[in-house]
Amino acid sequence: MRKILLLIASAFLTHASMAQSIAEQGCGTITSDEEMQPIYEYVRTLESAKPKGTAGVDSIPLSIHIVTKDDGTGGYPLQNVFPLICSLNTRYAPASMYFYIAWPIRYINNTSYYIHNFSVGYQMMQTNNVAQSVNVYFVQDPSGTCGYFSPGADGVAIGINCAAVNSTTLVHELGHFFSLPHTFRGWENGATPPVYQQEYVKRGVGANCTTAGDGFCDTDADYLGSRWACPYNGFNVLLDPLGDTVKPDPTLYMSYSMDACMTRFSPLQIGSMQNNLYGIRNALRLRPSTPYAALSTPNVFLPANKVMYSNTKYVMWNKVPGAQYYYVKITSAALPTVVRQEALTTDTFLNISIAMVNGGNYLATVVPLQEKNVCGAHTAAYTFSYSAALGVDDVATHQRPLSMVPNPANTETRLQVPNVKNGSYAIRITNIAGQSILQQDLQHSGGTFSIPVSTQYLPNGIYSVRITGNGLSMVEKLVVQH
Protein backbone atom coordinates (compact mmCIF):
# COMPACT_ATOMS: atom_id res chain seq x y z
CA MET A 1 0.00 0.00 0.00
CA ARG A 2 1.25 3.40 -0.86
CA LYS A 3 1.35 6.14 1.62
CA ILE A 4 -0.81 9.16 1.35
CA LEU A 5 1.10 12.10 0.02
CA LEU A 6 1.14 15.05 2.30
CA LEU A 7 -0.98 17.96 1.33
CA ILE A 8 1.11 20.82 0.09
CA ALA A 9 0.49 23.94 2.08
CA SER A 10 0.92 26.21 -0.92
CA ALA A 11 -2.06 24.56 -2.57
CA PHE A 12 -4.24 26.32 -0.06
CA LEU A 13 -2.94 29.74 -0.93
CA THR A 14 -5.53 29.87 -3.70
CA HIS A 15 -8.24 30.59 -1.19
CA ALA A 16 -6.14 32.66 1.17
CA SER A 17 -6.97 35.71 -0.89
CA MET A 18 -10.70 34.99 -0.74
CA ALA A 19 -12.77 36.03 2.26
CA GLN A 20 -10.00 35.03 4.62
CA SER A 21 -11.78 34.83 7.90
CA ILE A 22 -14.41 32.52 6.47
CA ALA A 23 -12.11 30.43 4.34
CA GLU A 24 -9.64 29.75 7.05
CA GLN A 25 -12.02 29.00 9.83
CA GLY A 26 -13.37 25.53 9.85
CA CYS A 27 -16.00 23.56 11.60
CA GLY A 28 -15.42 22.48 15.18
CA THR A 29 -17.49 19.32 15.02
CA ILE A 30 -15.85 15.91 15.30
CA THR A 31 -18.13 12.90 15.07
CA SER A 32 -17.00 10.34 17.63
CA ASP A 33 -16.80 6.58 17.06
CA GLU A 34 -19.77 6.20 19.34
CA GLU A 35 -21.79 8.71 17.35
CA MET A 36 -20.89 6.83 14.17
CA GLN A 37 -22.63 3.69 15.35
CA PRO A 38 -26.13 4.77 14.25
CA ILE A 39 -24.71 5.63 10.81
CA TYR A 40 -23.04 2.23 10.45
CA GLU A 41 -26.23 0.62 11.67
CA TYR A 42 -28.24 2.65 9.19
CA VAL A 43 -26.10 1.80 6.17
CA ARG A 44 -25.90 -1.86 7.22
CA THR A 45 -29.64 -2.28 7.59
CA LEU A 46 -30.73 0.09 4.93
CA GLU A 47 -33.65 -1.94 3.68
CA SER A 48 -35.02 -2.44 7.17
CA ALA A 49 -34.05 0.98 8.45
CA LYS A 50 -37.00 2.96 9.54
CA PRO A 51 -38.08 4.85 6.46
CA LYS A 52 -39.37 8.34 6.66
CA GLY A 53 -42.80 8.04 8.17
CA THR A 54 -44.72 10.27 5.82
CA ALA A 55 -44.41 11.41 2.27
CA GLY A 56 -44.85 15.03 3.33
CA VAL A 57 -42.45 17.63 4.57
CA ASP A 58 -41.54 17.62 8.25
CA SER A 59 -41.59 20.92 10.11
CA ILE A 60 -38.71 21.40 12.52
CA PRO A 61 -38.67 24.16 15.17
CA LEU A 62 -35.61 26.39 15.39
CA SER A 63 -34.95 28.30 18.60
CA ILE A 64 -32.77 31.21 17.59
CA HIS A 65 -30.47 32.81 20.12
CA ILE A 66 -28.69 36.02 19.15
CA VAL A 67 -25.73 36.50 21.45
CA THR A 68 -24.41 40.04 21.90
CA LYS A 69 -21.77 41.71 24.01
CA ASP A 70 -22.75 42.60 27.56
CA ASP A 71 -23.89 46.03 26.39
CA GLY A 72 -26.25 44.53 23.81
CA THR A 73 -24.20 45.47 20.76
CA GLY A 74 -22.60 43.35 18.07
CA GLY A 75 -25.32 40.75 17.60
CA TYR A 76 -26.14 38.97 14.36
CA PRO A 77 -28.53 41.34 12.59
CA LEU A 78 -32.17 40.35 12.30
CA GLN A 79 -31.88 41.57 8.74
CA ASN A 80 -29.89 38.42 7.98
CA VAL A 81 -31.79 35.92 10.13
CA PHE A 82 -34.82 35.56 7.90
CA PRO A 83 -33.09 35.31 4.50
CA LEU A 84 -30.67 32.82 6.06
CA ILE A 85 -33.55 30.59 7.16
CA CYS A 86 -35.11 30.96 3.77
CA SER A 87 -31.90 29.83 2.12
CA LEU A 88 -31.59 26.99 4.66
CA ASN A 89 -35.02 25.73 3.70
CA THR A 90 -34.25 25.85 0.00
CA ARG A 91 -31.19 23.70 0.66
CA TYR A 92 -33.05 21.25 2.90
CA ALA A 93 -36.05 20.92 0.57
CA PRO A 94 -34.65 17.74 -1.08
CA ALA A 95 -34.56 16.21 2.43
CA SER A 96 -38.23 17.14 2.98
CA MET A 97 -37.22 19.07 6.09
CA TYR A 98 -38.56 22.56 6.71
CA PHE A 99 -37.22 24.71 9.53
CA TYR A 100 -39.50 27.23 11.15
CA ILE A 101 -38.91 29.79 13.86
CA ALA A 102 -40.03 28.80 17.32
CA TRP A 103 -40.78 32.34 18.54
CA PRO A 104 -39.57 34.41 20.18
CA ILE A 105 -36.09 35.10 18.91
CA ARG A 106 -34.00 35.24 22.05
CA TYR A 107 -31.27 37.72 22.87
CA ILE A 108 -28.45 36.86 25.26
CA ASN A 109 -26.27 39.78 26.30
CA ASN A 110 -23.09 38.09 27.44
CA THR A 111 -19.60 38.88 26.19
CA SER A 112 -18.16 35.60 27.46
CA TYR A 113 -20.66 33.74 25.29
CA TYR A 114 -20.19 36.16 22.41
CA ILE A 115 -16.56 35.08 22.11
CA HIS A 116 -16.36 31.67 23.70
CA ASN A 117 -14.37 28.47 23.94
CA PHE A 118 -16.00 25.05 23.76
CA SER A 119 -16.51 24.66 27.49
CA VAL A 120 -18.16 28.08 27.86
CA GLY A 121 -20.21 27.32 24.73
CA TYR A 122 -21.35 24.10 26.36
CA GLN A 123 -22.42 26.06 29.43
CA MET A 124 -24.19 28.64 27.23
CA MET A 125 -26.24 25.91 25.59
CA GLN A 126 -26.97 24.07 28.81
CA THR A 127 -28.25 27.27 30.34
CA ASN A 128 -30.28 28.59 27.42
CA ASN A 129 -31.46 25.67 25.30
CA VAL A 130 -35.19 25.56 24.66
CA ALA A 131 -36.61 22.05 24.87
CA GLN A 132 -38.10 20.30 21.86
CA SER A 133 -36.38 22.53 19.32
CA VAL A 134 -33.12 22.89 17.45
CA ASN A 135 -31.13 25.52 19.33
CA VAL A 136 -28.95 27.76 17.18
CA TYR A 137 -26.67 30.38 18.73
CA PHE A 138 -25.25 33.19 16.62
CA VAL A 139 -22.06 34.43 18.24
CA GLN A 140 -19.00 36.41 17.17
CA ASP A 141 -16.51 33.63 17.75
CA PRO A 142 -17.51 30.01 18.42
CA SER A 143 -14.23 28.74 19.80
CA GLY A 144 -12.16 29.89 16.83
CA THR A 145 -14.29 28.03 14.30
CA CYS A 146 -16.97 28.97 11.78
CA GLY A 147 -19.42 26.91 13.74
CA TYR A 148 -19.93 23.64 15.53
CA PHE A 149 -22.52 21.23 16.79
CA SER A 150 -22.11 20.18 20.40
CA PRO A 151 -23.58 16.70 20.84
CA GLY A 152 -23.22 16.97 24.63
CA ALA A 153 -25.13 20.22 24.97
CA ASP A 154 -27.21 19.46 21.87
CA GLY A 155 -26.93 22.87 20.26
CA VAL A 156 -25.32 24.57 17.30
CA ALA A 157 -23.11 27.67 17.46
CA ILE A 158 -22.53 29.75 14.33
CA GLY A 159 -20.00 32.56 13.89
CA ILE A 160 -21.46 35.80 12.58
CA ASN A 161 -18.71 36.01 9.95
CA CYS A 162 -19.78 32.62 8.63
CA ALA A 163 -23.48 33.44 8.53
CA ALA A 164 -23.78 35.59 5.44
CA VAL A 165 -27.05 34.86 3.73
CA ASN A 166 -25.46 32.62 1.08
CA SER A 167 -23.23 30.85 3.61
CA THR A 168 -23.62 27.11 4.07
CA THR A 169 -22.27 26.93 7.62
CA LEU A 170 -25.70 26.59 9.21
CA VAL A 171 -26.69 24.00 6.59
CA HIS A 172 -23.53 22.04 7.42
CA GLU A 173 -23.88 22.26 11.20
CA LEU A 174 -27.50 21.15 11.09
CA GLY A 175 -26.27 18.21 9.01
CA HIS A 176 -24.11 17.33 12.04
CA PHE A 177 -27.09 17.91 14.33
CA PHE A 178 -29.04 15.30 12.36
CA SER A 179 -26.25 12.70 12.59
CA LEU A 180 -23.98 13.44 9.64
CA PRO A 181 -20.19 13.27 9.95
CA HIS A 182 -17.84 15.12 7.63
CA THR A 183 -17.23 13.44 4.29
CA PHE A 184 -13.56 13.69 5.35
CA ARG A 185 -14.18 12.13 8.75
CA GLY A 186 -10.87 11.31 10.45
CA TRP A 187 -8.91 13.96 8.55
CA GLU A 188 -10.12 16.92 10.61
CA ASN A 189 -7.59 19.47 11.86
CA GLY A 190 -4.71 17.96 9.92
CA ALA A 191 -5.09 14.51 11.46
CA THR A 192 -4.46 11.29 9.55
CA PRO A 193 -6.74 8.43 10.57
CA PRO A 194 -5.45 4.88 11.00
CA VAL A 195 -5.23 3.08 7.66
CA TYR A 196 -8.27 0.88 8.33
CA GLN A 197 -10.39 4.01 8.71
CA GLN A 198 -9.21 5.52 5.43
CA GLU A 199 -12.08 5.23 2.98
CA TYR A 200 -11.18 3.63 -0.35
CA VAL A 201 -12.10 5.29 -3.59
CA LYS A 202 -13.36 2.02 -4.98
CA ARG A 203 -16.96 0.94 -4.63
CA GLY A 204 -18.53 -2.52 -4.93
CA VAL A 205 -16.43 -5.61 -4.20
CA GLY A 206 -13.52 -4.80 -1.91
CA ALA A 207 -14.89 -1.41 -0.91
CA ASN A 208 -14.78 -0.27 2.71
CA CYS A 209 -17.16 2.68 2.38
CA THR A 210 -19.66 1.35 4.93
CA THR A 211 -17.04 1.02 7.67
CA ALA A 212 -14.54 3.82 6.97
CA GLY A 213 -14.77 7.57 6.48
CA ASP A 214 -18.31 8.87 6.81
CA GLY A 215 -19.89 5.46 6.33
CA PHE A 216 -21.77 6.44 3.17
CA CYS A 217 -20.97 4.78 -0.14
CA ASP A 218 -22.65 7.53 -2.13
CA THR A 219 -20.22 10.21 -0.94
CA ASP A 220 -16.78 9.96 -2.54
CA ALA A 221 -13.71 9.32 -0.42
CA ASP A 222 -12.51 12.65 0.90
CA TYR A 223 -9.23 13.32 2.69
CA LEU A 224 -9.35 17.13 2.64
CA GLY A 225 -9.62 18.38 6.22
CA SER A 226 -8.96 22.04 5.42
CA ARG A 227 -10.93 24.44 3.27
CA TRP A 228 -10.41 23.84 -0.44
CA ALA A 229 -11.54 25.51 -3.62
CA CYS A 230 -13.58 23.72 -6.24
CA PRO A 231 -13.30 22.17 -8.66
CA TYR A 232 -10.77 19.87 -7.09
CA ASN A 233 -7.64 21.02 -8.85
CA GLY A 234 -5.69 17.78 -8.77
CA PHE A 235 -2.57 19.53 -7.55
CA ASN A 236 -2.76 17.50 -4.41
CA VAL A 237 -2.22 13.96 -5.46
CA LEU A 238 -4.05 12.07 -2.79
CA LEU A 239 -3.94 8.32 -2.95
CA ASP A 240 -5.98 5.94 -0.89
CA PRO A 241 -4.40 2.85 0.74
CA LEU A 242 -5.12 0.88 -2.47
CA GLY A 243 -3.34 3.46 -4.59
CA ASP A 244 -6.43 5.00 -6.16
CA THR A 245 -6.61 8.77 -6.55
CA VAL A 246 -8.91 10.48 -4.09
CA LYS A 247 -11.21 13.01 -5.75
CA PRO A 248 -13.50 14.49 -3.14
CA ASP A 249 -16.89 15.78 -4.15
CA PRO A 250 -17.09 19.57 -3.68
CA THR A 251 -20.88 19.66 -4.02
CA LEU A 252 -21.51 18.03 -0.63
CA TYR A 253 -22.42 20.29 2.28
CA MET A 254 -20.55 18.01 4.67
CA SER A 255 -17.24 18.51 2.83
CA TYR A 256 -14.85 21.40 3.38
CA SER A 257 -15.13 22.91 -0.08
CA MET A 258 -16.24 26.51 -0.42
CA ASP A 259 -19.77 27.81 0.06
CA ALA A 260 -20.19 28.48 -3.64
CA CYS A 261 -19.41 24.86 -4.51
CA MET A 262 -21.85 23.21 -2.14
CA THR A 263 -25.27 22.29 -3.41
CA ARG A 264 -26.42 19.00 -1.91
CA PHE A 265 -26.69 16.18 0.55
CA SER A 266 -26.36 12.69 -0.92
CA PRO A 267 -29.38 10.35 -0.84
CA LEU A 268 -27.83 8.30 1.98
CA GLN A 269 -27.03 11.44 3.94
CA ILE A 270 -30.66 12.49 3.56
CA GLY A 271 -31.79 9.02 4.63
CA SER A 272 -29.61 9.18 7.71
CA MET A 273 -30.92 12.63 8.67
CA GLN A 274 -34.50 11.45 8.25
CA ASN A 275 -33.73 8.32 10.22
CA ASN A 276 -32.34 10.49 13.01
CA LEU A 277 -35.35 12.82 12.86
CA TYR A 278 -37.82 9.94 13.04
CA GLY A 279 -35.75 8.21 15.70
CA ILE A 280 -34.11 10.00 18.59
CA ARG A 281 -35.28 13.44 17.45
CA ASN A 282 -38.90 12.55 16.88
CA ALA A 283 -40.01 15.07 19.51
CA LEU A 284 -39.03 17.87 17.13
CA ARG A 285 -41.63 16.73 14.62
CA LEU A 286 -44.27 16.47 17.29
CA ARG A 287 -43.96 19.99 18.64
CA PRO A 288 -47.21 21.85 17.91
CA SER A 289 -46.82 24.58 15.35
CA THR A 290 -48.96 27.05 13.49
CA PRO A 291 -49.75 26.07 9.91
CA TYR A 292 -48.10 28.06 7.18
CA ALA A 293 -50.06 31.23 6.51
CA ALA A 294 -49.92 33.30 3.38
CA LEU A 295 -49.27 36.95 4.19
CA SER A 296 -50.20 40.12 2.39
CA THR A 297 -48.16 43.29 2.01
CA PRO A 298 -48.80 45.73 4.85
CA ASN A 299 -50.23 49.09 4.02
CA VAL A 300 -47.81 51.59 5.47
CA PHE A 301 -49.30 54.93 6.46
CA LEU A 302 -47.26 57.56 4.77
CA PRO A 303 -46.79 61.03 6.22
CA ALA A 304 -47.85 63.88 3.94
CA ASN A 305 -45.26 64.50 1.22
CA LYS A 306 -43.31 61.71 2.90
CA VAL A 307 -41.83 64.15 5.37
CA MET A 308 -41.27 62.95 8.90
CA TYR A 309 -40.97 65.58 11.63
CA SER A 310 -39.12 65.54 14.90
CA ASN A 311 -42.37 65.02 16.80
CA THR A 312 -43.75 62.34 14.44
CA LYS A 313 -40.86 59.95 14.22
CA TYR A 314 -42.54 56.64 13.70
CA VAL A 315 -43.52 54.09 11.11
CA MET A 316 -47.06 52.76 11.19
CA TRP A 317 -48.82 50.08 9.19
CA ASN A 318 -51.99 48.07 9.25
CA LYS A 319 -52.32 44.65 10.81
CA VAL A 320 -51.65 41.84 8.35
CA PRO A 321 -53.86 38.78 8.92
CA GLY A 322 -51.75 35.78 9.93
CA ALA A 323 -48.63 37.82 10.74
CA GLN A 324 -47.12 36.97 14.15
CA TYR A 325 -44.37 39.58 14.05
CA TYR A 326 -43.21 42.44 11.91
CA TYR A 327 -39.59 43.01 11.10
CA VAL A 328 -39.00 46.75 10.72
CA LYS A 329 -35.83 48.32 9.49
CA ILE A 330 -34.72 51.93 9.13
CA THR A 331 -31.76 52.70 6.92
CA SER A 332 -30.49 55.68 5.05
CA ALA A 333 -32.00 55.72 1.55
CA ALA A 334 -28.53 55.70 0.02
CA LEU A 335 -27.29 52.70 2.01
CA PRO A 336 -30.25 50.35 2.35
CA THR A 337 -28.13 47.39 3.43
CA VAL A 338 -26.63 49.16 6.45
CA VAL A 339 -29.10 48.79 9.29
CA ARG A 340 -29.56 51.93 11.36
CA GLN A 341 -32.42 50.61 13.44
CA GLU A 342 -34.20 47.29 13.33
CA ALA A 343 -36.82 45.64 15.45
CA LEU A 344 -39.07 42.66 15.66
CA THR A 345 -42.43 43.74 16.99
CA THR A 346 -45.99 42.55 17.43
CA ASP A 347 -47.17 46.17 17.37
CA THR A 348 -48.23 47.94 14.21
CA PHE A 349 -45.92 50.86 14.69
CA LEU A 350 -42.31 51.52 15.52
CA ASN A 351 -40.88 54.64 17.09
CA ILE A 352 -37.76 55.73 15.29
CA SER A 353 -34.98 56.10 17.81
CA ILE A 354 -31.98 56.83 15.61
CA ALA A 355 -30.64 60.34 15.21
CA MET A 356 -31.66 61.60 11.78
CA VAL A 357 -30.16 64.43 9.81
CA ASN A 358 -32.33 67.39 8.89
CA GLY A 359 -33.12 67.01 5.19
CA GLY A 360 -31.74 63.47 5.10
CA ASN A 361 -33.44 60.69 3.15
CA TYR A 362 -34.29 57.42 4.82
CA LEU A 363 -35.90 54.12 4.00
CA ALA A 364 -38.44 52.33 6.18
CA THR A 365 -39.04 48.64 5.54
CA VAL A 366 -41.80 46.53 7.09
CA VAL A 367 -41.83 42.76 6.66
CA PRO A 368 -44.73 40.70 8.03
CA LEU A 369 -43.60 37.34 9.41
CA GLN A 370 -45.16 34.08 10.35
CA GLU A 371 -43.22 31.20 11.88
CA LYS A 372 -43.23 29.25 8.61
CA ASN A 373 -43.27 32.25 6.31
CA VAL A 374 -40.18 34.42 6.77
CA CYS A 375 -38.97 34.94 3.25
CA GLY A 376 -40.17 38.52 3.08
CA ALA A 377 -42.18 38.19 -0.11
CA HIS A 378 -44.60 40.83 1.13
CA THR A 379 -42.24 43.56 2.17
CA ALA A 380 -43.46 47.14 2.23
CA ALA A 381 -40.92 49.94 1.95
CA TYR A 382 -40.98 53.68 1.48
CA THR A 383 -38.49 56.48 1.49
CA PHE A 384 -39.02 59.61 3.50
CA SER A 385 -37.13 62.73 4.30
CA TYR A 386 -36.59 64.00 7.79
CA SER A 387 -37.29 67.50 9.03
CA ALA A 388 -35.99 68.63 12.39
CA ALA A 389 -38.96 71.00 12.63
CA LEU A 390 -42.20 70.21 14.42
CA GLY A 391 -44.98 69.02 12.17
CA VAL A 392 -48.58 67.96 12.28
CA ASP A 393 -49.28 64.26 12.41
CA ASP A 394 -51.54 64.06 9.41
CA VAL A 395 -51.46 60.28 9.59
CA ALA A 396 -54.53 60.48 11.80
CA THR A 397 -56.54 61.79 8.89
CA HIS A 398 -55.97 58.63 6.90
CA GLN A 399 -58.55 55.90 6.86
CA ARG A 400 -57.76 53.84 9.91
CA PRO A 401 -59.98 51.75 12.12
CA LEU A 402 -58.75 53.53 15.22
CA SER A 403 -58.20 57.23 14.95
CA MET A 404 -57.33 59.98 17.40
CA VAL A 405 -58.13 63.56 16.51
CA PRO A 406 -56.23 65.71 17.06
CA ASN A 407 -52.92 63.93 17.08
CA PRO A 408 -50.59 65.40 18.29
CA ALA A 409 -52.95 66.32 21.10
CA ASN A 410 -52.68 69.24 23.51
CA THR A 411 -55.35 68.96 26.22
CA GLU A 412 -57.64 66.37 24.72
CA THR A 413 -58.02 63.96 21.84
CA ARG A 414 -61.01 62.02 20.62
CA LEU A 415 -60.61 58.33 20.12
CA GLN A 416 -62.80 56.85 17.42
CA VAL A 417 -63.48 53.40 15.98
CA PRO A 418 -66.28 52.89 13.47
CA ASN A 419 -68.65 49.90 13.48
CA VAL A 420 -67.89 48.24 16.78
CA LYS A 421 -70.15 45.54 18.20
CA ASN A 422 -72.09 45.76 21.41
CA GLY A 423 -69.87 44.59 24.25
CA SER A 424 -67.16 45.46 26.73
CA TYR A 425 -63.85 47.02 25.79
CA ALA A 426 -60.63 47.96 27.50
CA ILE A 427 -58.60 51.03 26.70
CA ARG A 428 -55.02 51.19 27.77
CA ILE A 429 -52.51 53.97 27.27
CA THR A 430 -48.83 53.37 27.90
CA ASN A 431 -45.88 55.68 27.62
CA ILE A 432 -42.79 55.00 25.57
CA ALA A 433 -41.20 53.15 28.48
CA GLY A 434 -44.16 50.79 28.53
CA GLN A 435 -45.58 52.12 31.78
CA SER A 436 -49.32 52.14 32.04
CA ILE A 437 -50.76 55.68 32.09
CA LEU A 438 -54.43 54.97 31.82
CA GLN A 439 -56.51 51.84 31.95
CA GLN A 440 -60.25 51.93 31.52
CA ASP A 441 -62.93 49.31 30.93
CA LEU A 442 -66.20 50.34 29.34
CA GLN A 443 -69.35 49.01 27.77
CA HIS A 444 -70.40 50.08 24.33
CA SER A 445 -73.79 49.51 22.76
CA GLY A 446 -72.41 49.23 19.22
CA GLY A 447 -71.90 51.58 16.31
CA THR A 448 -69.22 54.24 16.30
CA PHE A 449 -67.02 54.21 19.31
CA SER A 450 -66.08 57.79 20.14
CA ILE A 451 -64.72 58.89 23.46
CA PRO A 452 -62.71 61.91 24.59
CA VAL A 453 -59.39 61.26 26.31
CA SER A 454 -57.86 64.00 28.40
CA THR A 455 -54.20 64.58 27.69
CA GLN A 456 -53.91 67.75 29.72
CA TYR A 457 -51.68 66.29 32.40
CA LEU A 458 -49.63 63.97 30.24
CA PRO A 459 -46.05 65.06 29.63
CA ASN A 460 -45.04 65.72 26.04
CA GLY A 461 -44.14 62.49 24.33
CA ILE A 462 -45.27 59.48 22.42
CA TYR A 463 -47.88 57.11 23.81
CA SER A 464 -49.36 53.85 22.71
CA VAL A 465 -53.15 53.56 22.78
CA ARG A 466 -54.75 50.14 22.69
CA ILE A 467 -58.34 49.08 22.46
CA THR A 468 -59.13 45.44 23.06
CA GLY A 469 -62.25 43.39 23.65
CA ASN A 470 -65.01 41.70 21.75
CA GLY A 471 -62.65 40.36 19.09
CA LEU A 472 -61.07 43.76 18.61
CA SER A 473 -57.39 44.46 19.15
CA MET A 474 -55.97 47.71 17.89
CA VAL A 475 -53.02 49.80 18.77
CA GLU A 476 -52.18 53.27 17.57
CA LYS A 477 -49.82 55.93 18.58
CA LEU A 478 -50.63 59.21 20.21
CA VAL A 479 -48.31 62.19 20.36
CA VAL A 480 -48.86 64.66 23.17
CA GLN A 481 -47.54 68.14 22.47
CA HIS A 482 -48.43 71.01 24.75
Ligand SMILES: [Zn+2]
Ligand atom coordinates in the same frame (compact mmCIF):
# COMPACT_ATOMS: atom_id res chain seq x y z
ZN1 LIG B 1 -18.47 20.16 10.30
